[in-house]
Amino acid sequence: MCIRYYFILLLEIVRKKTRRFRHCLQGYSGDQSSKRIGLKSSNKFSKLVKNSAYFNSVINHGVSEELMADIRVLYNEFFNMPIEDKLSVYSENFGKGCSLYTSGLNKTKEDVRLWKDTLKHECHPLDKHSPSWPEKPARYREEVGKYTVEVRKMGFKILDMIGEGLGLSEGYFVEVIQEQLMAINHYPPCPDPSLAMGIVAHTDPNLITFLQQDQYGLQIQNDRIWMGIDPNPNAFVVNLGHQFKIISNEKLKSAEHRGVLNSTASRTSIVTFFVPDLHDVFRTWPSSTNHFLVMEHRSILIDSKYNLFFANHVKYKIRS
Ligand SMILES: O=C(O)CCC(=O)C(=O)O
Numbered sequence: 083m084c085i086r087y088y089f090i091l092l093l094e095i096v097r098k099k100t101r102r103f104r105h106c107l108q109g110y111s112g113d114q115s116s117k118r119i120g121l122k123s124s125n126k127f128s129k130l131v132k133n134s135a136y137f138n139s140v141i142n143h144g145v146s147e148e149l150m151a152d153i154r155v156l157y158n159e160f161f162n163m164p165i166e167d168k169l170s171v172y173s174e175n176f177g178k179g180c181s182l183y184t185s186g187l188n189k190t191k192e193d194v195r196l197w198k199d200t201l202k203h204e205c206h207p208l209d210k211h212s213p214s215w216p217e218k219p220a221r222y223r224e225e226v227g228k229y230t231v232e233v234r235k236m237g238f239k240i241l242d243m244i245g246e247g248l249g250l251s252e253g254y255f256v257e258v259i260q261e262q263l264m265a266i267n268h269y270p271p272c273p274d275p276s277l278a279m280g281i282v283a284h285t286d287p288n289l290i291t292f293l294q295q296d297q298y299g300l301q302i303q304n305d306r307i308w309m310g311i312d313p314n315p316n317a318f319v320v321n322l323g324h325q326f327k328i329i330s331n332e333k334l335k336s337a338e339h340r341g342v343l344n345s346t347a348s349r350t351s352i353v354t355f356f357v358p359d360l361h362d363v364f365r366t367w368p369s370s371t372n373h374f375l376v377m378e379h380r381s382i383l384i385d386s387k388y389n390l391f392f393a394n395h396v397k398y399k400i401r402s
């Protein structure tokens with residue numbers, strides 16, 4: 083579906099309505115930006131996450147490598163299906179439910195084109211959401227269902243470890259996490275990667291994100307320098323979102339990241355977002371924990387500006 087954008091992009095360049103991204107031509111230069119850690123030692127994990135503005139690549143996470151590989155194959159099949167097979171889930175109305183869309187969500191306001199197709203849907207509870215998932219490939223619902231359950235287990239294990247560092251009781255996040263969403267971003271090879279972006283610089287607005295990837299393309303910003311994240315297909319990249327920054331009193335940071343393109347290989351990132359209801363967080367946050375900022379944000383968030391706050395937050399910041 084992306085290919086039609088090529089011509090739009092060329093036209094925009096001619097009309098000087100867009101610019102070239104030199105940084106897209108940079109390659110992956112080693113695993114400088116993420117620390118690879120196992121899930122054995124919770125202390126080590128919470129310390130690392132606390133002291134690091136970086137993403138962390140998690141290994142020994144408990145999700146089987148076989149399942150991760152199957153999911154990779156499944157999504158490659160999905161995105162390579164004929165358009166007619168994908169049309170049943172195609173939608174440009176980003177809301178609840180399952181949708182497949184090309185480029186960004188707000189094309190008229192974008193000042194950069196995103197060279198990607200994204201499939202997104204909710205995951206939990208499974209029996210409520212899986213009937214809206216794609217019917218093809220035929221094993222989609224069964225396999226992705228298994229995956230969401232495994233990722234959920236891993237997610238709460240990691241959250242418990244981080245929670246320990248914040249003084250929260252075990253299982254705290256199970257009580258407040260309301261939504262588990264998946265976004266699968268497919269970036270086909272781009273004839274000229276300097277004309278477009280995969281996904282522009284942003285921090286995730288949710289609590290925590292778990293990302294599986296197969297090719298280089300994900301970068302994070304550190305001290306104003308963009309650095310590549312190791313594309314280890316068996317690791318999960320754990321990325322703290324803006325909600326974590328709020329509820330941790332800014333002890334934890336959410337890193338700005340983006341996805342760049344390449345001209346030879348396609349790339350797929352399989353991303354799971356955990357989203358708590360912040361009302362629940364504020365209601366249940368233990369009084370023994372220092373939560374000055376939680377209190378400060380409560381007034382901002384628990385009112386009519388709540389939606390606006392997140393809408394503004396996800397508004398992409400374009401940097402070249
Ligand atoms: O594709 C990637 O590596 C990044 C995706 C991402 O940041 C997102 O979906 O929020």
Ligand SMILES: [Fe+2]
Nearest residue numbers: 284285286339
């Ligand atoms: Fe993101």
